[in-house]
Amino acid sequence: MRLRKKHASDPERSVAKIDVQALLDEQSLSRAALGAVFALVILNAMWAYSSLLFDRFYPWGSIIQGLLFGRAVRRFGRGMNWRYPLLAAAFAACGALTGSFVASLNLTAREFNTSALSLVSEVSWYTIETFVTRDFGVIGLIYAVTAAVLAAFFSKRRLDKYEEVALQKHSGAEKT
Secondary structure, three states: OOOHHHHOOOOOOOHHHOOHHHHHHOOOHHHHHHHHHHHHHHHHHHHHHHHHHHOOOOOOHHHHHHHHHHHHHHHHHOOOOOHHHHHHHHHHHHHHHHHHHHHHHHHHHHHOOOOHHHHHOOOOHHHHHHHHHHHHHHHHHHHHHHHHHHHHHHHOOOOOHHHHHHHHHHHHHHHO
């Protein structure tokens, strides 16, 4: 009753034909970070635009950001170790805070009939502290942690069964 395609052996592909060193060489933490920075800028701009478009603030936007940060780190970094989920989680938490701040800043600027750039010059440490404690608060923190967990989950490279076995054999051969 097993699925033929999923459990059948593939004569074209085997563990012996997998180049493990090529898999390891494809990893790049710098490309993952660059992809995450690119995603941060694009997603924060989209969050601010959507909050202005609908004239509402959506704190759950950070969860969508977390999913997309994980996908960006996976796509650009192609990493398989613990550094990539950590990087994605850090960017998701940072993106949740900055995205919320940029969206709130734009909505505040609209309320006072001014530009958001003119309000940036008025931002002080007191403004940031007030935003983090009152506006972002516990709800924003819960969304940021959820986004970080989602980003970490979706950031690691997915290997097929042959690549996984070849990588395990390679790491076992290095230890002995």
